[in-house]
Amino acid sequence: MLTNTSTTLRDGTRITDLINPATREVQMRTLSDPELYDLEMERIFCKTWLLLGHESEIPKDGDFVLRDMGSDSVIVARHNADVAVTLNVCPHRGMRVCTADAGNTKIHKCNYHGWAFRPNGDFIGAPVEREMMHGKIMLKEELGLKKARVTLYGGLIFATWDIGGPSFEEFLGDTKWYFDMLFQRSDRGLEVLGPPQRFMVRANWKTAGEQSAADGFHTLTLHRWLGEVGNYAKKDAGTEGSDLSPEMVGVEVSSPHGHALRCIDLARKIVKLTGLNPAELSLDEKLNALPPPGVTKEMVPQLKRNLSEDQLKVMVSMPPQVGGIFPNILFAFVYIPQSDGTVVGLTLIHAYVPRGPDKLEFINWILAERDTPPEMRQKMLEQSIQLFGTSGMVEQDDSDTWPHMTVSAKGAMGRKSTLKYQAMFETGAPEGWPGPGIVNEGFTKDDTQWHWWTYWHELMTKDNI
Template identity: 30%
Template sequence: MYKFIPISSGGQTKDLDDLVKRVDSGMDQGLLPVDVFCDDAVFRAEMVRIFGQCWVFLGHESEIPNAGDFVQRKIGLDSVIVTRDAENGINVMLNHCRHRGSELCHEDKGNTRHFKCPYHGWTYNLKGEFAGAPHFNDAYENFDRKEWGLKRAPKVDTFHGFIFASLSEDKTTLRDYLGNAAWALDAIVGLHPKGMRALGLPERFQVRADWKSGAENFCGDAYHVSTAHLSAGLTEFIPDVRQVSTIARGYEFDNGHSFIGHELTKWGPDFEMWAYPKEIREQFDLSRFDEVQIDMIKNAPPTIGTIFPNLSYLRFPQPATLGGRPVPFTMIRMWQPVAPGVMELWTWHFEYAFVSDEQAKEAYLAGQFGFGSGGIFEQDDTAVWEGIAKAAASPWNRRDGLMLHYQQKRGGPDPAWKGPGKFHKSIYGEYLQELFWRRWVKEMSNKDVHDRDMSAGEECSKETCK
């Protein structure tokens, strides 16, 4: 796994609870305190109150199809091992030996029968159960094997093959957590009985921006496209890029989850259903969807979205080569927190399992062309997000209590909408961004979680941020 060399943050707020209240009251006025970004105290509290409680995406079953397969992933700052055991179960375990705490796994993926600590040799099976240790009979007596297994995520579940875990021991299921956003997700990833498959390991690269900047952007910001991505229009990569926000719609769901939809058919009938070719569209099974879902899928499908806290989705038609025809690609990304004002962006490419390798490769190239680490759109986004972290680290801004502007005019949700949640005919209004911040406030106000010595006022040191 990549090791990050920390940089200085903007400092730490003196009163975290007061900041959370200011975010809440600020949203009533369409304002956001800039010090929610790039702050030591905020970051440490987020790791416990958000990432220690919420359901977090970790990967896909197609990445670990066989017994013994594993991948190494992250929940907040914690490295976890995701395995498939001999009984076909999926396990999520903290990547630290129970003996002295050393990291067990240093590979991104592989296949194994056990995990052996490189320090003293304590060994664990695919379920994280203690399996043995060198010189065991000489070194130990009255040893309780059941007590000394690896720490395991209390809750692990899947949705159409997408693996999630939660470190919270409450009774909130994954379905409860997704709420009515599952209705939209179902229409995105459940179009074929064979499901989707990952096209490889996630691409990872570091961005000196807060994880919330990416999550908030994908939850509802189409306003930036005509400015930040103007180069895509000037180069004719996407000639109508300046009009993208005018055909954008908003889907607002439970628990801080939301999607942007685009009325792509305004660009022509070939753009129906994300512009999938006819031979692929004909294999989609729409029989189990309701009328509203079918209309959404065909005419204004979800193209971008965020499942709180840090899972975002992207499916959009764009060329795989300059001047080529638009190709729809599906991308899942994680805004992985690393340190205050620093994240690592993880990006997976997915395609429907029935699609040929050749077509999947074309979709992969289309996604990389726009949103790979060197993609046309990705370079634009990450550059401006880094500026937000710098603004949050500014002593001048912090001294003056700078507030950011969230006051676009709002037309309100469509009263004729018959689907779950709320539907907005215009993406202007920043109501989906407010939804994100309201959920952030809810989680950050939860004092019942076990902060222990990772309290909100504790500075994030260089060692703890590694």
């Protein structure tokens, strides 16, 4: 029997041996093993900061949505000016207190025995108060819903059960410098463009999670159509029109905590979309020539108020466009060319929520800056739905591979095969690169995903749980 302090599986395999640092290999059984899944719920999803949504989903006092922290249902609620995250388990007899996906209420009432709680989880009381249904052994203050530790970052709601653990800033570490360029760049911040898209995929959550750690190689093959179809086709590239290799050159940022960013050369896009020579443009001229996704020329001054000069230099040269936050988040801030020669920038965040060893829930939030004009917001929404999420062409590619990987990991021989991350950077950061972290330049490699797995390994092999 695997316990929360065990580092050995039932068949005698040590968890530490599932990864080979010398050859940068990971055993396939990690993508299907039920024992590992149970331990992940304790050691990863109870210990790390998890994305639950955006505060614009619950703007009014009493608004709430149901989300999940690993295998635990939680209530994410607005209580006065604060956001609270509480375990959706009644402390009386274990019934789910809330069964609606979203709504507004000043009192969450369990329909089994009627115990009532405020949006922040505080216990109000039980029926037949004079008969003391809740007993006299524990004080009312001790009978509330279990509360998670919460932080808001750019309006994004993150929570953890690790009350005394690292802060969210410590969790992000050096990568926060880059994430601030995406989530802390405007005066009024981001907001959601409607409820998130949600759908189930019959795959282990790590198949999607490790890909979100800035896997660039799969774009060349799985998403080859991006260079062949519609507005994305490279029609001016002759017989090599489908070659996406130039888009794989840039800067990649890794983190000891498994976070990752792919920073892609913006100069090519400026030339193609505007006809201007970036080498002849000042920083301000580059910002106005091709503002970041979701930002208009009128909003550019906000960037200068909220970001440092070094961050702005990266923004106009090698801006972060795709990547992830460990364990299960992908972000995309991408530029999509239009048939009329203009460009629409998309802002999306995915979360891959575990639903069992071979099932995940894909949640896709589409966002825009609060000051983005309505007509641009509509275009962003339409393009996002076409490309990403439930019906998106990109997701149809990705969500087809993950189930195959999960099934392969169940085979008697397949589970003994390995995932390989052996394409390694040997470059380091570009000369004069102003940002912190583990930085490498050149053609995309496997380093970011390997760091994702090494942090998974670190958390899974700790004894001091």
